[in-house]
Amino acid sequence: MKKYRFEMVLFATVLLLGGCGSSPAPTEGEIPDSGPGGEWSQWRGPNRDGHSPTTGLPRRWGPGEPRQLWRRPLGEGFSGIAIAGGRLFTQFSKGQDEFLVALDARDGSETWRFAMGKTLIDGNGNGPRATPTVEDGVVYALGSLGKLVAVAAEDGRPIWQLDLAEAPLWGYCSSPLVEGGRLIVNGRLGGDAAVLAVDKAGGERAWVAGEGHPGFSSPVAVKIGARRQILSFIAAGLVGLAADSGEELWRLPWTTSYRVNAADPIFLPPDRIFLSSGYGEGAALVRVRPRGEGFGVEEIWRNAGMRNHFNSSVVVGEYLYGFDNATLKCLAIATGETRWAKRGLGKGSLIAADGKLIVLGGKGVLALVEATPEEYRELANVQALEGKCWTSPTLAGRWLYLRNHEEIVCLTLEAGEASGG
Numbered sequence: 001m002k003k004y005r006f007e008m009v010l011f012a013t014v015l016l017l018g019g020c021g022s023s024p025a026p027t028e029g030e031i032p033d034s035g036p037g038g039e040w041s042q043w044r045g046p047n048r049d050g051h052s053p054t055t056g057l058p059r060r061w062g063p064g065e066p067r068q069l070w071r072r073p074l075g076e077g078f079s080g081i082a083i084a085g086g087r088l089f090t091q092f093s094k095g096q097d098e099f100l101v102a103l104d105a106r107d108g109s110e111t112w113r114f115a116m117g118k119t120l121i122d123g124n125g126n127g128p129r130a131t132p133t134v135e136d137g138v139v140y141a142l143g144s145l146g147k148l149v150a151v152a153a154e155d156g157r158p159i160w161q162l163d164l165a166e167a168p169l170w171g172y173c174s175s176p177l178v179e180g181g182r183l184i185v186n187g188r189l190g191g192d193a194a195v196l197a198v199d200k201a202g203g204e205r206a207w208v209a210g211e212g213h214p215g216f217s218s219p220v221a222v223k224i225g226a227r228r229q230i231l232s233f234i235a236a237g238l239v240g241l242a243a244d245s246g247e248e249l250w251r252l253p254w255t256t257s258y259r260v261n262a263a264d265p266i267f268l269p270p271d272r273i274f275l276s277s278g279y280g281e282g283a284a285l286v287r288v289r290p291r292g293e294g295f296g297v298e299e300i301w302r303n304a305g306m307r308n309h310f311n312s313s314v315v316v317g318e319y320l321y322g323f324d325n326a327t328l329k330c331l332a333i334a335t336g337e338t339r340w341a342k343r344g345l346g347k348g349s350l351i352a353a354d355g356k357l358i359v360l361g362g363k364g365v366l367a368l369v370e371a372t373p374e375e376y377r378e379l380a381n382v383q384a385l386e387g388k389c390w391t392s393p394t395l396a397g398r399w400l401y402l403r404n405h406e407e408i409v410c411l412t413l414e415a416g417e418a419s420g421g
Contacts (some may be wrong), residue, residue, distance in 0.1 A: 038396030043131040057413055082394070215234040238273070342376040
């Protein structure tokens with residue numbers, strides 16, 4: 001039981017994921033233009049799937065690469081990093097208090113900060129877990145204890161605030177989703193609902209749905225058949241909700257020990273969904289199709305080959321790459337067969353770009369890996385950070401932003417003479 005308790009706390013500190021250069025930050029004239037021009041305006045990137053549109057990345061790193069542009073202490077937390085309009089948006093805590101902050105993407109200098117109230121205090125890592133979302137000049141953020149806010153991206157001016165019901169034991173972790181005129185989170189205002197939609201302009205409640213505990217994942221918007229749907233992996237399982245009304249269209253029961261349904265569902269158009277959780281549960285591929293006036297769910301396969309504890313997997317082609325607890329794996333989507341497995345990186349995270357995987361190990365090793373099912377093919381690696389590195393990377397243009405529990409570093413993936421780019 002003590003082991004399970006430790007893993008419970010370990011998971012809770014994360015929630016969705018240096019030796020790389022000691023030179024000072026370059027002057028403005030030395031900074032490549034491709035960095036601030038890139039966008040990563042929400043959790044898991046432009047399409048909320050862990051993919052970056054960046055191309056032309058180097059196939060290896062030479063001495064001193066990837067080059068460090070800047071590094072700065074921040075504060076405690078596991079909130080991811082959103083990039084929009086040349087600014088970086090994330091959340092952190094200092095002491096008992098929590099903040100949403102805007103930094104200049106070019107040098108890491110603080111532009112403004114917004115007080116989010118009290119923060120979660122946890123034995124294995126204090127502070128916020130969710131990643132801000134930026135749209136049309138507004139930043140939406142959910143604090144660890146349930147403060148849901150909309151503030152102006154320019155100056156941090158508050159637009160509206162909403163206090164959610166009492167936070168789960170290990171805090172709120174859902175990164176806000178903008179869908180049409182609504183903002184959607186796995187969270188609750190009260191009662192037994194696990195998913196909440198509010199008007200993004202004013203914060204008024206639009207709908208609530210899903211029974212029970214909200215779980216720890218983030219919602220995803222998809223279209224199946226003719227219906228726009230919200231996929232929410234709540235504690236009771238995966239639900240498909242009508243985006244306009246919150247009506248439950250279908251449900252796949254899926255319970256994990258300690259309610260730890262944390263990794264996001266991955267949609268594979270036109271009708272397949274991959275989901276995974278830890279604590280021995282494993283993964284499944286299901287198909288959701290219109291059936292009569294509703295929808296039916298068919299399980300294609302289910303096995304224990306991929307147990308995403310907290311960070312989500314990514315899909316490249318017909319293969320899925322992710323952390324099966326502390327082992328990085330490649331699975332065939334069609335069958336669930338494991339193609340390769342790589343130990344030694346710890347419970348890390350990864351994103352995909354330009355046919356490559358950018359992998360951040362749990363203790364700060366940054367690896368560039370070819371996205372191929374043939375074998376684990378590492379192109380380069382470097383010790384980018386120290387300590388707990390459970391926050392997923394952000395790639396905007398060719399600027400890569402990484403975070404451990406208390407520090408942020410910005411690296412450039414520009415191809416140098418030794419990089420073979």
